[in-house]
Amino acid sequence: MSGNEVVSIEEVGKVALVCIDNPPVNAGGYGVRKGLQDAVAGINADGRAEVIAIYCAGRTFVAGADITEFGKPPRAPIMPDLYNELEQSALPLICAIHGTALGGGLELAMACHARVAVPGARVGLPEILLGLLPGAGGTQRAPRLIGIPAALDIALSGRQVPVEEAHALGLIDRIMEGAPRDVALAAARAVIAGELAVRRTSDLAVTPDDAAIEATLAKLTSKRPALLSPRRCVQAVAGATLPFAEGLAQERRFFMECLGSDESRGMIHAFFGERAVANIPEKTATPRDIQSIGVIGGGTMGSGISTSALMAGLPVTLVEVTDEALARGVKTITANLDGAVKRGKMSAQKRDAALAGLTAMTGLDGLGNVDLVIEAVFENMEVKKEIFGKLDRICKPGAILASNTSYLDIDEIAATTSRPADVLGLHFFSPAHIMRLLEVVVGARTAPEVVATGFALARKMKKVAVRAGVCDGFIGNRILGHYLKTASYLVLDGAHPDQVDKALEGFGFAMGPHRVGDLAGLDIGYMTRKRLAATRPAEERYGGAIADRLSENGWNGRKTGKGYFVYEDGKTLENPDLNAIIDEARAGAGITPRDFDDQEIVDRYMTAMISEAARVVEDGIALRPVDVDVVFLMGYGFPRFRGGPLHYADTIGAAELVRRIEAYAQEDAHYWQVPALLRRMADEGTSFADMNKGI
Missing domain, CATH: 1.10.1040.50 (N-(1-d-carboxylethyl)-l-norvaline Dehydrogenase; domain 2)
Structure with missing residues (x-):
């Protein structure tokens, strides 16, 4: 037995190893589904093996359905039917997870009779992020394995659950060190030896939890009343208390309803859009190598940009006018990195390494050897032109000169230099170390490789770059x-x-x-x-006129405690002076x-x-x-x-x-x-x- 081009079978003693190899993320497209169906049926019919173990080649387990199949006529076997068929395998069927098991990948794992995973693996049900709900048994099998409250949390958040948490919940039966093939083989041998228990998930009982269902629906009504998919997801999970076949049928109806909604079409468009914007005229140009950057300005934007670069592993030279302003910038960057540690975005060790890559100084002369300079001072054309004129003299040949301007003319800024081909706009959004958008503003003379470098920098900083032309405010x-x-x-x-x-x-x-x-x-x-x-x-x-009057009164919003609204003790209150200003205007x-x-x-x-x-x-x-x-x-x-x-x-x-x-x-x-x-x-x-x- 050998399988098809993406699913192969290997016999090792009494173990039949089934390998999925569908790069880059082993998406559960037709080839994978048909290959699994044929492989498991064939192994059962052959009668030589005692256990079937599924694992994946490459960097991840099945990371979800093949989203490119959405909107196209389905090809049998579809995931829900396939997973029901796999679950009924007479031979014990287990899987070994590495990388991520997401959406249809986790639903495949839950249809197996036992699940093991390597350290560092993550699992999740992210369908909600596409305006959908788990549609291949996820809303029915997850409550049977981990209970209704935990199933609601995972399905409604769309988050990736670390393997340790998944094991504690009961989604994963065992964490095992090793390569995926070795782990799959060892787990299968543990099943044969009676050391790893197997069972059909659909046979497990679900403990009803009406309180959790009602509380979740009430929260959705108050927080996200316009969204269909979260409500249908909760209703589908609630249906796990029904007989398994009835719950699956209800899940399928809800899934198809969501798939046909404007909500899902919008979110799928957004998903593909994030990838489509990388298709730019300069995509074939070779980016310049960026090993270090300079940031001019230690205010909110400059500190945020510096933080983002440091988190991406890029050494940063921060420049300010005075020692006091420089100290404030370093303090802000340190606080940003500490916040990233608290949020679990980086380890304390990586935070320390990032801070070690920060050099702070007054004056521009220290920027002579950096590969990219990002100017992030306030929006004043004359100030920016003066800075770029100096950078033109200081920076090495080939260094890229970028402005973080939100509005101003990049071509006018570039004209102050002898190297306009090296000048572009990099419009970060505040807070720059958190917001993922980066407008890459292309001047009339910006070189293609400089544009490509802007996009490469965005990828390194885990941001989504969008190409913009020059006008007041860009896009x-x-x-x-x-x-x-x-x-x-x-x-x-x-x-x-x-x-x-x-x-x-x-x-x-x-x-x-x-x-x-x-x-x-x-x-x-x-x-x-x-x-x-x-x-x-x-x-x-x-x-x-109304906004002008507020600002002229010194009422500039949250930072002054008063604007269109009043901000006190964490509360947003009515501004008692606003109506008089409106009436006057x-x-x-x-x-x-x-x-x-x-x-x-x-x-x-x-x-x-x-x-x-x-x-x-x-x-x-x-x-x-x-x-x-x-x-x-x-x-x-x-x-x-x-x-x-x-x-x-x-x-x-x-x-x-x-x-x-x-x-x-x-x-x-x-x-x-x-x-x-x-x-x-x-x-x-x-x-x-x-x-x-x-x-």
């Missing part, structure tokens, strides 16, 4: 600047900031725009409005306020966001709609289950969006203008998804 902040005007117009015209925030939080945003403004600091927006005041057209409505603009319902708030806000996003794509600032989606999913709190603003736009349709804009333009023809791209899509019946095809 994210350009769009943000446009749609935040809608939020301010809504308030001027009659809505309350708290109503606007709650309507958008109901849509799925973690925080509404006014709470976000308070969190970021209202002074940032104030400075941006002042910077752009001279460029504002005379016919444009000015929506910043309305009176000054001659506005008679009217009522808005929550749906109109969401429609106007999202239509404005989509409109400017369409222009960003049309202008070539973003390569494709999916690039815009990833920026907003990863940097701006856009609800993941909506898939991003342009994926969501397709659920509305271009024709309806054009109709909305034209209706809103009756009130404000300057602000509400139909993007040419959107008009063309409406005329042709096409979608943003069509523009993503082939990536």
